[in-house]
Amino acid sequence: MRLVLADDSVLLREGLVRLLEEAGHEVVATAGDATDLDALVERTAPDVAVIDVRMPPTNTDDGLRAALRLRESRPRTGVLVLSQYIERGYATRLLTGAPEGVGYLLKDRISRVSEFLDALERVASGGTAIDPEVVRRLLAHAARPDPLALLTAREREVLEQMAQGYGNASIARNLVVSQSAVEKHVGSLFDKLGLTHTTGYSRRVLAVLRYLGV
Template sequence: MRIVIADDAVLLRAGLERLLTESGHQVVAAVGDASALLAAVSHHQPDLAIVDVRMPPTFTDEGVHAASLIRDQDPDVALVVLSQYVEERYASDLIADSPRALGYVLKDRVADVEDFLRIVDTVGSGGTWLDPEVVQQIFIRSRRRRVLETLTTREREVLELMAQGRSNRAIADALFVSPGSVEKHISSLLTKLDLPPVDGENRRVMAVLRFLESEEK
């Protein structure tokens, strides 16, 4: 395959280039930032691009945005996205666009040369490969969203007000119900969210975090 590599880490970039070349692939470009990646893909029209999630200038999600642009502009280019950590949100976004010819790999897996080369071949052939740790995190996030969907309309209203930092009394005033009613709704939603009955304030914080996670999607 003709491959473009994009990673700001010079040593990793050089290592990948050597590994792929020795395996019979042709590395047509090896670059260090998203702009150079897009230019290289446009110029060389490779079969596959290996893209780091975080690249200059901000080292946040430049690689993901570049991968999405490649998918839109050059859908025939297969993508292997490399990530230092489990960032399931990025994987979910890419999968939502199209899972075909897509790989999302934690960088630690590159050390297993045979495994990594199999991933490259799988994705280059139009397959999908997601790191098991990423799949696990996507499952957990999905399960939490499903649990939130079991809340009643009133329980979700209470949770939204909790997310705004309001006390039980303030929530009661906002919803025109009694404080006792609010306590019952909070107890019910905490049970549905499967939050253990330990420190009450910690349970409230965890409930709010799960609500905010769902809103990100």
């Protein structure tokens, strides 16, 4: 896939370039700040833009605001936010917007390179890749009483896997259970959350976030 990388850390940026190229992908452009990121993506037309949250010029939420602009101007370009921070307001807008091709991962929680590459491929193919810690932080600020209290421990595990972008077959492998068991848990948790009529994998995950008011 063709990629644009935006991160103000030179070491991280160059390390990602080498990692991605060794995996067979093409990094068509890199950026150390968010100022010209819109024009850079428009010029290079990548499959996915990987963007940090806190970047120059203000080192606050410039990268995430740039990600939101890209989702509006180029909805077919995947956006994977890769950061140490969770900016709740902007993260909510990003994750509850157009459901196709979006991700939000925390740098410190990626334990294997394969996890990152897998998440990147899911975003590129129009899926989602959301770190469960991002979901938990957003839920902690939800205005409604926590509906997740209704879920069993296994249903919570299934929901966390879904939030990361995995389908039922992958969840079954990850949790070492049968696919039929996963399907039963999915049906139960969506029944408890009042989302039984929601269809489509990515839309289901984002519907949960909307329902919880994050």
